[in-house]
């Protein structure tokens with residue numbers, strides 16, 4: 001097996017035995033980036049020289065016997081995490097030249113554990129989108145192809161499309177992502193890899209460019225459940241610099257993944273059997289439940305009665321918070337600035353030139369639902385429904401230990417399909433937004449290929465701060481699915 005197919009766990013073992021150095025691993029991945037990134041556009045910024053220096057420093061530490069949990073492991077960072085001295089764009093023109101003077105807590109913890117960053121990866125502008133097509137730095141190509149259609153470019157999903165494509169195409173062993181309504185789980189499913197969004201408060205939001213603060217969570221992408229567990233272990237933990245960070249112990253996620261599912265009760269929400277759900281996805285879902293039953297779990301039908309309100313609720317709450325968070329980009333304190341005749345003119349021109357259409361749409365929706373006269377009708381009502389959606393989950397978790405659903409209503413789509421109408425695009429998030437509204441951990445695991453040869457994912461949702469069960473269920477699905485297909489770009 002080539003170095004490029006190793007996961008994090010295998011690379012750690014090889015590094016420990018001295019079979020390979022961190023510098024060799026880093027150089028091999030930088031070469032892959034050089035070859036494939038011009039086509040995939042997964043990276044916005046490649047930090048090759050810094051990466052080689054970091055890898056050498058890691059080899060030196062190893063020589064002294066200092067070995068962190070991610071010592072020498074090549075990773076990519078979603079360009080929404082502030083990285084000290086390295087440009088952080090949030091996928092937006094308005095932050096094209098923004099070089100943060102500080103490091104986000106999550107990336108600081110990965111560096112503390114010895115990780116080597118190869119660069120910053122592409123995303124939908126300010127993490128708003130499901131296709132990566134709203135990025136000011138161009139779309140990302142999904143490394144997978146529909147069988148027989150090598151010329152059709154598929155989207156990698158979004159908003160963390162660069163993270164998912166980079167991991168799937170073996171440009172890095174893992175990547176950070178953020179998930180406000182599905183931005184880790186949906187691209188993981190579209191690219192045939194594993195992604196976890198932990199419980200709200202598990203990972204610090206300090207230094208993560210804010211989209212919708214009550215929903216945003218950092219999380220991890222990798223090519224196996226175990227690797228995701230290793231990454232999340234490093235990223236998690238209480239941070240006094242984030243007022244919503246939870247002061248709870250970080251368990252050994254990788255050990256939890258091996259617990260098995262014997263005796264677990266797995267819930268299947270009746271309301272997720274949508275009318276239009278494709279037969280293939282419905283069949284894969286049934287298959288996933290059968291695997292879990294064979295592994296000793298009990299399958300229980302549950303009801304999450306307010307599911308049908310989740311998308312409208314999300315698309316009120318998220319834009320409302322976004323409109324407030326993005327008010328800071330005024331051309332005075334952050335990012336690019338356009339000339340204006342007076343201060344107001346400067347603000348208007350800066351924001352008109354700096355933000356793309358989707359971001360403007362969200363700001364307009366957000367300010368509308370928060371405006372006097374409409375606040376009660378939209379925002380306040382959405383907050384009340386959000387509480388009911390959370391209560392649905394609390395009730396369900398009285399009866400079951402985890403919930404399993406499809407991750408997305410379709411496989412990866414092509415540029416041009418789904419992408420003209422914003423509402424069609426928003427429907428992509430139908431299975432994922434509920435976990436964000438309720439703050440729950442959710443993971444997507446590749447479970448099979450559709451008729452066109454594209455990956456499909458199953459989603460596992462767990463109780464608040466019970467990522468351990470999510471990992472155990474995810475691992476059981478992974479083991480049974482034995483997903484080993486590789487994207488076309490690797491062929």
Ligand code: GLN
Pocket residue numbers: 127128129130158159178179180181182183184211318429
């Ligand atoms: N697709 C969703 C949106 O456009 C989710 C994005 C995310 O999770 N950051 O808002």
